[in-house]
Amino acid sequence: MELRVLRYFQAVVADLNISRAAERLHVSQPTISRQLKDLETELGVTLFDRHGRHLQLTDSGEYFAHQVTQILALTDKTLSNIHTTQAVRGTVVIGCAESRNFLNVAQTIRTLQRQHPQIQVSLVSTNADEIRAHLKTGTFDFGVVMDPTDKSEFDFLKLPGxxxxxxxxxxxxxxxxxxxxxxxxxxxxxxxxxxxxxxxxxxxxxxxxxxxxxxxxxxxxxxxxxxxxxxxxxxxxxxxxxxxxxxxxxxxxxxxxxxxxxGTSLVWHKDQHFSPAAAAFLKQLAADNQQPLTS
Structure with missing residues (x-):
């Protein structure tokens, strides 16, 4: 299963139309149709119900589309983070609960980007349960969660305020x-x-x-x-x-x-291997708050 084919599949899911997906990807329509058929054969499931030109995801297709989104997001983040020079660069993905204490994290991001202008930060507003799920899959580097929340699976840093x-x-x-x-x-x-x-x-x-x-x-x-x-x-x-x-x-x-x-905490999965960008962010946040990292 190639990443290229997964991107074809993702594009077709977005449009539910092979012609529009092919035009957007600058690939011929027969190429995409053949790749989707081969993908279904490889998986042993039907991903789309086909009614003429109209496509509809099957239940298996809905599940696979969700997984592909996670796989490609993690792939893109990984590629961004490993293509580094001596300068620290890459993307730090943070899932955020709503809290005015996030201002503390925002101030650290400002300091970090002054020191490492090639670091980008991607913020995703969501709740603690979604943050927990994305930290497990590796699509989030960190989460900002409100108490009460179960942090037994995570290392964390308590934010002030x-x-x-x-x-x-x-x-x-x-x-x-x-x-x-x-x-x-x-x-x-x-x-x-x-x-x-x-x-x-x-x-x-x-x-x-x-x-x-x-x-x-x-x-x-x-x-x-x-x-x-x-x-x-x-x-x-x-x-x-x-x-x-x-x-x-x-x-x-x-x-x-x-x-x-x-209170509010920054959490990350135990034994996580940080990219240089994520490691720089965590080091800066701990320094800004003059707090030890806690397990």
């Missing part, structure tokens, strides 16, 4: 006039919760009981879309401060009391 938990509510809500909210105020409310693993367990710990009395009406992995649900009146979003700018908006962030906070 904490974010406070609270409720994102419409300005029209009766709660919007409050300076703070207690956990009791969340009972019998329609809540929108983060999908991150451990959030519900964290709520149970806060409440000190196994069945808090509130109604989960939706979940989110990134807060912006959740804020639109709040604006639409679907429910109130339990979140951390500093992510959504509520100035001149129809939303208000109200902190919880007693004060409930969460």
């Amino acid at each position: 904490e974010s406070r938990w609270g409720l994102l509510v419409p300005r029209s809500s009766a709660l919007a006039t409050r300076d703070h909210l207690t956990l009791a105020d969340l009972e019998n409310q329609n809540l929108i919760l983060s999908q991150q693993r451990g959030i519900r367990e964290q709520l149970r710990d806060w409440y000190g009981e196994s069945t808090p009395k509130f109604n989960v009406v939706a979940t989110y992995n990134l807060l912006y879309n959740a804020s639109l649900l709040v604006s639409a009146g679907v429910g109130y979003a339990l979140c951390i401060d500093g992510i959504i700018n509520t100035n001149q908006s129809d939303l208000v962030f109200i902190p919880l009391t007693p004060r409930l906070t969460t």
Whole structure:
């Protein structure tokens, strides 16, 4: 199975049309058709349902397309990182949870690129579960995750600062006039919760009981879309401060009391072999924070 054939397959998946894929790749249509047939024969599965010129991925094709995306992303990152001279160059891929503590990482990136201008950084906004999966496959070098999260499989560096938990509510809500909210105020409310693993367990710990009395009406992995649900009146979003700018908006962030906070960590897979660019980034971040690397 050649990388060239996987790129043909990826192009056809993007267009679901062999003619357009061939034109974009500057390859003849019969060449791509023959390569796809050979690929299906090699794999022993049908990747596309064919209805005339219309193509549709089979279930096996959907799975294979996902895997090919991961394989080619890892290949491209690897090639970028090994084609080095004496200067440090390459791409550092960081999966990021939403947190204003990411500013600390951003400042390190600024310093790093001044020292090594040929280093590029690719940021992917996602949640802790996706970060964990991509770190395992090697498509991410690092992840920025919010606690609580299971870090047993990772080495990590604790980032400075904490974010406070609270409720994102419409300005029209009766709660919007409050300076703070207690956990009791969340009972019998329609809540929108983060999908991150451990959030519900964290709520149970806060409440000190196994069945808090509130109604989960939706979940989110990134807060912006959740804020639109709040604006639409679907429910109130339990979140951390500093992510959504509520100035001149129809939303208000109200902190919880007693004060409930969460920290942020940079994580990477144990025994990971870093590219020169990734190693330079980690060394700079540790120096900026004057913190030891932790297992």
